[in-house]
Amino acid sequence: MLISPKPESNLGTPATTSPSPATNSQTGYSATTSPTYAPSSTCIITNTLMIGSSGDDVACLQLRIGLIPDGRFGPRTQIAVKAFQTNAGLTADGVVGSMSVKALEVSN
Numbered sequence: 001m002l003i004s005p006k007p008e009s010n011l012g013t014p015a016t017t018s019p020s021p022a023t024n025s026q027t028g029y030s031a032t033t034s035p036t037y038a039p040s041s042t043c044i045i046t047n048t049l050m051i052g053s054s055g056d057d058v059a060c061l062q063l064r065i066g067l068i069p070d071g072r073f074g075p076r077t078q079i080a081v082k083a084f085q086t087n088a089g090l091t092a093d094g095v096v097g098s099m100s101v102k103a104l105e106v107s108n
């Protein structure tokens with residue numbers, strides 16, 4: 001039986017989840033479902049994001065940079081952000097501020 005990985009943080013209520021009668025008590029997700037989020041073209045990043053940030057803005061960022069969203073800005077998100085910033089010609093500091101958000105909007 002495959003169980004979806006436990007999210008790195010609590011995002012609140014995902015946009016949608018598939019109903020399932022069997023739920024893993026540790027993850028909160030069933031063996032066959034995981035949270036799904038709005039397409040990256042419809043989400044908006046409204047806050048500056050960095051290591052330790054969490055929530056829907058981080059999930060949106062993760063979608064936009066091609067990661068599976070878990071809503072937690074950890075090391076894997078920081079590495080992907082720095083790579084994106086380098087490719088966009090920005091300072092690769094791993095912090096998603098207004099310049100990075102504008103570059104994300106242009107690239108998507």
